Amino acid sequence: MEDHQNSEAPPTFIPALFKPPSLLPIARHRAALLYLVETFPVVIVVGQTGSGKTTQIPQFLNDAGWCNDGKIVAVTQPRRVAATTVAARVAQEMRCELGQEVGFSIRFEDVTSAKTKIKFLTDGLLLREALVDPLLSRYSVIMVDEAHERSLSSDVLLGLLKKIRKRRPELRIIISSATLQAEDFLNFFAGGEEGVRESDGADELGGDVGRIISLEGRMYPVDIHCLEEPTEDYVERAVKTVLDIHIKEAEGDILLFLTGREEIERAIDLISDKISELGIKSPSLQALPMYAGLPTDQQMYVFEPAAEDTRKVIISTNIAEASITIDGIVFVIDCGFVKLRAYNPNSGIETLTATPVSKASATQRAGRAGRTKAGKCYRLYTEQASNALEEATVPEIQRSNLAPIILQLKALGIDNIARFDYLTPPPAELIIRALELLFSLGALDDYAKLTKPLGLRMAELSVEPMMAKVLLSAPSFNCLSEILTIAAMTSLQASVWFYHDDRKKATETARRKFAVEEGDHLTLLNVYQAFVTRGKKDAKWCRDHYINYKAMTQAVSIRNQLRRYLERFGIEVAESLNAPEVMRVGGMDKEEMIRRCLTMGYFSHAARMQSDGSFKSVNGLTLWAHPSSLMFNRKADWVIFHEIMETGKKIFIRDVTKIEKGWLLEYAPSFYHVK
């Protein structure tokens, strides 16, 4: 928890949301809210963004004595930035230093103290705290914010809280949700208790378990327009709509929702073409992209007010639907699609595909037009299509690889995974696939019980199960220091390399300097070792080699955290910084030890190169090396890979390393049915 180099600077856009507490609509609900929390174990709070629920409710609870006797009020957030910025705001309102009475806790950063009464943290981190303190006994109240987003960790957290509540009747649970899915949450907590309540005539929803309270949000009406006829090309149609608005409508900025970088760039090009074509001068139109992969400095432009006589049009992915709020939007254009990740339990492949939005999503997007005054929303689909949309987005728990979360539940002592109380149960195939994987890795025994110490340790490590197995196998291959690095590097979400569209050749040449013949994992090791020896204090070195400095410092943090876990297990880490190919251990090259060790965890991610350069997976699928992989243009026979994902028409594998076929049989005989 000592790594502070990752602390995000509070973004400038969030404080704009904050109003003086006395002006917030929630102030009028204070007494009612406290009464409900006093009386019922579960309270569902329905309120719009800007209602002040996140900043005010914890303070009300503190004033009412819920933090007496050393107890803590916990507020979970789905995102790290939210936890840090909201904590800072509440500390300011309470006139205390951040980290004292009010603090936050996120991965790599714990800004709390013995005095902390109100603690903001990510939902994933609270779930991890339960591994150490299964009843979460430090907390008198736990507020799960933004529960309607239905993230994997908040869903599991709610299931866990329902279980904890039976052992801790004094615990208070507050669930905050921006949309009207409140009844689902209340029904969930009331469910399973109805049997005992039936006779005493508690026919009201929720019975004695809880109540819903609705806070007034500040929203202006939004006029919604659908298309008469469906469009063939919504990017083109969106651009036409942008120009129609710009020419005909009064002032106000435009927010256009598209699905990804490619579409966004195309829309921006089309808009600039149209502007010159139509000779638009004043008022002028400024198109700005917004997506997660955009460098931070470029993201910041969307929050700056446009120049005089200029209308901003922000062209964004789904990031503007939940994660960020942009002021001054009066017009929203909604293409009706979102890219969603899904996991196919039969093939074990993740897909990333554009999917129609849900009604809840469409409503949320339209609402972005009504934050400052009455607005308009143009949907690039027909009313009929709009009526046919699903009510809500399929929760993450129903479309994810469940191996990590099942491992965590097992470690929490929840043995019967199928009968765990899920808000929405995942499909059986997802559970079966996850159990099979965990069994083949040795994390579960024949009775599906967590093995000790292997399975338990795998659950505690903050990397996915296959890599956790590799890490715990590394000591016996004499390559723990190297595997620690590889584990950290492969769990980065940001790319290690910068991509310059205009300087592709130079990027390639830079990358080739670090390339190791055997594959991507050893190449990543090479980059890391070069970084810590030469580039750590030298951002210029990183720039010269097209290496992402921020991603590399992140890798250092992850590696430190993993090393601390291992040390807690009593596993010594002998650090070595030698180039892998020069080390020989017992007649075997170190690089071979590393590749053998990787096979211990990734044996099910094996494939063989075909004559056309594609790969054939062990279950017969045709795979392609991702262009970012060394194996994209090299020859190989058998390989293992870190990740497999389907986009467009091809299935890509990323982080690919050469192995020997024999190792598969040697390290995973039961998986490959060797007698």
Added chain:
DNA sequence: GAGCACTGC
């Protein structure tokens, strides 16, 4: 010879 929506430990 081509590309990853968004989070989190």
